[in-house]
Amino acid sequence: MRVNRISRAHTRTGAAALAVAALAGGAAAGAGPAAAQPRAAAPAPQCSAAYRIEQKLANGTTWQMCWRYEGKAGLVLEDISYQPPGEAKPIKVLKSAKLGQIHVPYDDGKNEYDDLTSYFFGAGLLGMAPGECPGGTIRTVKVPDALDPANANVKGLCTTTRARGHAYRMQGDTPGKVYQKQGSDLLVYTVNQVGWYEYITEWRFQDDGTITTNVGATGSLAPADYDAGDGRGWPIGKGAKDYSTSHNHNVFWRLNFGLDGSSKARVEQYDSKVSPPARGQGPTNKTTRTKVTKELAGDSKNMRWWRVISNEGKNKDGHPRSYEIALGPSNPYSGRAYSKHDVYFTEHNKCEQYASNNPLNCGAGAGKSVDKWVNGQTLKNPVTWVNIGFHHIARDEDQQPMPVHWQGFSLVPRDVTAMNPLTPAELAGENGRPRDGS
Template sequence: MTEISAQPPLQAAHPLAMYLAHEFQTAQSVLDEAGHLGEAVRFVSVLPEEPEKAEILKFRDGDRVDRRMRILLLDRATGDSSEAVVSITRKTVDYFRRISTEVDGQPPILTEEFEVVEEILKADAGWAKALARRGLKPDAVIPVSLSAGHFGYEDEAGRRVIRSLGFHQPQKGDQWWAHPIDGLVAYIDLIDRSVMKIIDDELVPVPQESGNFQDPDYAGPARTSLKPIEITQPEGVSFSVDDGLVTWENWKLRLGFNVREGLTLHQISFYDRDQQRDRPVVNRASIAEMIVPYGDPSKVRFWQTYFDQGEYLFGRYANSLELGCDCLGDIHYIDAVVADKFGGPRTIRNAICMHEEDYGVLWKHSDMFLGVNETRRQRRLVISFFTTVGNYDYGFYWYLYLDGTIACEVKATGVVFTSGYPEHGREFATQIAPGLGAPFHQHLFCARLDMAVDGQRNAVDEVDAVRVPVDARNPYGNAFGRQVTRLRSEAEAQRHADPSRNRVWRISNPDVLNRVSEPVAYDLIPEGLPTLLADEQSSVAARAAFATRHLWVTRHADDERYPAGHLVNQHPGGMGLPAWTSADRCVDGEDVVLWHTFGLTHFPRPEDWPVMPVDSTGFTLKPAGFFDRNPTLDVPRSGGAGHCGGPSGSASH
């Protein structure tokens, strides 16, 4: 196995190139010179301010590149928040505004704010009293601080609030998720550094069983029966990476990374060898938001709902991936640079992993009459990153296949969020170990797919399988058909999946026909698992309206990037997709963006404790008349004794 590394260029040559360390330093200096910084001012997020799509589409090598960043600032002493757009190229502040936190919502939560909660609670007499009621001391309790949501509380309006649960840590190094302190929560003002309220409800015994899965005394001795698996590519990898531009087989795309979305894919195209041209498929693909709503309605947990992007910025917590652990094979790693709390560059080593995988049979046919026995192997390019947000770890995998298919898979693992489990039980939780509960919850992701199926003008149809009744045209009842419904407006294009009807959404280009005179197209194939299960009157349904539908289609707008809105933390909701689609713009033969909600509904199991095996969810984009014939006829036979082809080995069946 070999590890391939690449050094970034000193200056970006493309408007979508990943940002470099010196560019963060420049943005920091520009804001400082403009008088917008101070001792207590923190950089909450620094995001690429991508050029307008029209500008990107007309860009040619050698054109002038104006590199800009969008920056959220928070004064931790006063709570004042602001937003700026800085041109790194011109060294100017192009835009600056003060944020009205009561109206606009709060900037995402800083890591240092989680850290200061422990100091606040340890100094609070009410917290100490509630712990003493349970026979615990503050020094042995780990506060787990979580986003507050929005419930219309007057005393929280405009204030920067966080809520904190407690977990007992008997000894340093112990896994505190095993010992939740149930029936107790603190509401904290992060600016005043004060405890606003303590809710001390029922007394539930603190579970005592250890959760130290990393300890051999708890987990048991490692098994010795697994034999090594080695993956080698003696001639090296089949892809190349040049300043973020990836070329693999017929695919081309550009990589991006930012602190909010993590990995982003841009300008995905496929070279059609029959037509001898690069054909665009997707302008930009990302996971644009995710929501983890919990289903425990108790007094101390009803508010538990997390936007891991909009409230926490999950790109910030991207892991440094390790060869042989997170990635296996001949690996190309790419570092990502994000801003630290002072605006300086912080490099996440090996943030993105890229490699090839064998994926079984691509196509095969054995014909005894012709004496043909042909097999070709499928292969895919894997582009991935992992992030850890609190107790959960999420792996995001984008797959490109030889046959033009694109897929996205999210792998959820880590430690389930725990609660106490009293003798009388919990209606909305599972007992996963003696006295230890785990509330029901969901992990819902929203993919933003700025489509470009052979051009910028696309249409979307809902395609269903339908039964055909016995009648004159179907006298034997064996026929079944297909129902195609054009989604013409943003209101019509708010849809639910229906696996019972084999429902897919077909994105076509009405201006480009294939050789059978049908518009070239790709199908978005959903898993069709549940969307948001919270009641439509709930706070989370208002704040995460995107998660109430499997599909939204919007007319492209450069400033419509996040489905729950730009500022999510403590916002009452209604922003993002509900606001944009209220205009009910035409999406029939327009520049369209698909927003696809997918994810997991998790009723935790004992097998998920003390660390959860990976659970997966995702979706697929599959060519549907995009090509005139199978685009993999030129894939060569593989090696091996039979060379995957030749005379048929069977004379009869």
């Protein structure tokens, strides 16, 4: 069981950091990634240098943010801004971003875990060797309320850059002239141990303004969960003796947008419907927009998506800035009300911090999970919750150690800039309808 694994975690990390804790931050272990020189008009993130991440990527885009570390959620990123080439100052994107829960129910109904709020996710921060952060910097994190104060400082926060491949390619009708650019990302990640699992919490900040976040589960299959074959597991090892119990990983993220520096924002839902051919024409596709004015528990469907829109700023074309929520592959878990839905939009309440088993007292009748907080309030300062589920049916290849299986989503800029932020200078005039023959 997980209790046994906790003692093993103590041996491996050198610290029995198991206490649930208040908020705390980390101290820098050394110089961070190469930093851009901000323009005079550009506001710096509201944190000290030790808690600041600032990176200018190869194509000229700069990301800035602050970081801190919570006793339950682990890594928290705040005051996140993005400045691509051609913009005079950083564009504020997110006020805060963090994990909102990792809910792990087992198929046999005997075990169900809330890893952030009940099983010491934050306290389970693991140290990283330089090889786990290639080309980057590993910062020291002060783990809140570690049981062994001598080992409370963990070199466990990696910031580095990584090539992404093609950012774009355009040849068109001019084979002698190819426009192409290779993209790069700023990566920020930690590794946390809960029981036999180790979770890699990764944030990728692309040079085109996209933010992608993933949680990767690795480590080991829990040996105490071998059920000898009751139909809810998979045979692991020789013959059909040991069966690893199947289970879900329901990962929640909590996002508080701060587009253009304001937490006030609008939410819209888009649905497209394809109609069959009629009167000699091909099929038609009509997209409708629904303004989400009240709290919502949203379900993903084919050709459905949501965006969060700035109330404060527009791009140079006069279009309101927004970010689209692009969900990754998911298997929502129907066993609990809070894990049935893919997204939630709730009105901001600082007490509502974790999607399930929320430990804070939010008042009589408030409930302990995100589904209870969708109660008809008007959205003025919306908080976005994203739930990505993975049903883990083990396989022989899961041992030993277990390959990483990833689950996550992206935040894609929609009208944040007037053109592709990486547009080459000679195409800067190609905004709107292209010239004939171009």
